[in-house]
Amino acid sequence: MAVQLLWLGLLAVALGLLIAAPSMRQSYPYVWWCLLGYPQTVFRILVTWRRLTTNVGLAVPRRPARAMVGGMVVRGDPLKPVPPRLGMPKLRHGGLSVAVRLHPGQVPEHVMAVADALTHAWRVHSLRVVSDARGFVTVTALAWDPLAAPALPHSLGAQLLRAVVGLLEDGRPWVVDFRKVPHWLVVGATRSGKSTLIAALVRQLAPQRVALFGIDLKGGMELSLFEDRLSALASDRTQAARLLGELVAEAQARMELCRAAGARSIWELPAKLRKVPIVVIVDEVAELYLTATRDDKAEVGEISTNLLRLAQLGAALGVHLVIAGQRVGSDLGPGVTALRAQLAGRVCHRVSDPGTAEMALGDLDKDALAAAQRITLAEQGVAITAGDDGRWTRARSVHVTPAQARRAARKYAHLAPSWPGLAEPADTGTEPDSEEGVYL
Numbered sequence: 001m002a003v004q005l006l007w008l009g010l011l012a013v014a015l016g017l018l019i020a021a022p023s024m025r026q027s028y029p030y031v032w033w034c035l036l037g038y039p040q041t042v043f044r045i046l047v048t049w050r051r052l053t054t055n056v057g058l059a060v061p062r063r064p065a066r067a068m069v070g071g072m073v074v075r076g077d078p079l080k081p082v083p084p085r086l087g088m089p090k091l092r093h094g095g096l097s098v099a100v101r102l103h104p105g106q107v108p109e110h111v112m113a114v115a116d117a118l119t120h121a122w123r124v125h126s127l128r129v130v131s132d133a134r135g136f137v138t139v140t141a142l143a144w145d146p147l148a149a150p151a152l153p154h155s156l157g158a159q160l161l162r163a164v165v166g167l168l169e170d171g172r173p174w175v176v177d178f179r180k181v182p183h184w185l186v187v188g189a190t191r192s193g194k195s196t197l198i199a200a201l202v203r204q205l206a207p208q209r210v211a212l213f214g215i216d217l218k219g220g221m222e223l224s225l226f227e228d229r230l231s232a233l234a235s236d237r238t239q240a241a242r243l244l245g246e247l248v249a250e251a252q253a254r255m256e257l258c259r260a261a262g263a264r265s266i267w268e269l270p271a272k273l274r275k276v277p278i279v280v281i282v283d284e285v286a287e288l289y290l291t292a293t294r295d296d297k298a299e300v301g302e303i304s305t306n307l308l309r310l311a312q313l314g315a316a317l318g319v320h321l322v323i324a325g326q327r328v329g330s331d332l333g334p335g336v337t338a339l340r341a342q343l344a345g346r347v348c349h350r351v352s353d354p355g356t357a358e359m360a361l362g363d364l365d366k367d368a369l370a371a372a373q374r375i376t377l378a379e380q381g382v383a384i385t386a387g388d389d390g391r392w393t394r395a396r397s398v399h400v401t402p403a404q405a406r407r408a409a410r411k412y413a414h415l416a417p418s419w420p421g422l423a424e425p426a427d428t429g430t431e432p433d434s435e436e437g438v439y440l
């Protein structure tokens with residue numbers, strides 16, 4: 001009797017789950033995935049593995065395709081090809097991952113080539129194939145696109161120079177951490193989400209003890225939103241050249257300070273000597289490199305050299321760059337390619353020209369490049385991002401509206417260290433004080 005009651009109870013729970021499944025999937029997708037989606041998908045994977053791998057050519061026969069039968073050579077498809085050995089699929093946040101042991105002669109590219117077929121057969125949203133050990137691949141599947149309507153990431157404990165700007169595809173927060181990756185390149189076509197990402201970044205940095213600088217050659221239209229929190233905003237090229245010159249001088253002063261104190265970076269200085277970290281945001285970098293006249297050429301050369309120097313020296317001196325642009329190609333000059341090499345952090349939104357995607361991700365991974373080129377017009381804010389380890393992932397920034405960005409900048413305006421250098425009219429010809437621009 002007790003056994004019958006138990007069975008009845010189990011049946012009722014199973015029925016209840018089945019009936020509640022559609023609404024649970026909508027309202028609590030992660031709960032649905034753990035209770036129903038994941039077991040169902042594991043069952044599907046295990047049951048169809050042999051047939052699927054036979055169809056896509058990953059299963060290989062033990063016997064050769066030719067055999068001697070009664071003195072004659074017979075050709076044919078040997079029966080029962082053996083599929084690559086499959087591990088037990090492991091539950092992941094909104095997906096699963098499974099290890100596959102390849103047959104001798106097989107390489108990860110063989111599995112990558114059939115990723116679409118696996119995605120279709122397993123009825124998942126997308127698949128990623130990575131190989132961490134020779135002869136093995138890990139296939140990671142996502143049940144749905146977590147970036148379609150991203151939940152806000154949990155805010156992590158505030159840490160200097162660290163900003164949670166969105167959500168990664170695997171459900172972890174998207175963190176821009178300047179202490180780990182000192183400089184970033186952000187590219188994307190118009191309305192792909194660059195300014196929104198910068199707004200998310202500034203909103204997170206605004207309450208921190210960080211000096212923010214802006215260079216926005218679209219007349220300051222984008223970065224003026226945060227003007228209250230910026231120590232200086234250069235809105236034309238002459239101002240930009242001047243500001244970059246001042247920042248290089250600041251970096252050199254910091255270098256002297258470190259040398260005198262026997263420190264290899266400002267982080268090794270005693271707290272009372274340590275300078276405020278600086279983050280310089282450049283919007284529409286191509287404008288900095290465009291030349292029309294010979295005078296322009298000299299200015300562009302100076303800007304290019306100073307940006308490169310900041311990128312090369314900055315990491316240890318607490319000077320960080322975020323370089324954003326719609327079009328960042330090698331056609332802008334050799335300075336851009338050299339700069340790119342120093343910007344280890346990469347963010348590539350939807351791009352309209354392959355050259356820009358190539359510039360952002362081409363030196364890292366061709367799969368990342370292909371993934372960036374698949375971002376659609378409707379996926380505003382979605383980007384491929386990679387840090388200094390070269391691993392890439394899809395991510396989406398938090399949607400920060402201009403009003404929210406302006407409010408945050410106003411709220412923390414008192415934290416913006418003053419920078420008298422740029423405030424001086426450019427045509428006075430007065431030399432700045434020796435103390436100017438140097439933070440104490």
Ligand SMILES: Nc1ncnc2c1ncn2[C@@H]1O[C@H](COP(=O)(O)OP(=O)(O)OP(=O)(O)O)[C@@H](O)[C@H]1O
Nearest residue numbers: 188189190191192193194195196380381397398399
């Ligand atoms: N993460 C996001 N989530 C939802 N919507 C977004 C996101 N990012 C951007 N958008 C939408 O896309 C629009 C354009 O974004 P944004 O202004 O950041 O693009 P942009 O690349 O800076 O464009 P431009 O180069 O023309 O200035 C925004 O107004 C917003 O509606």
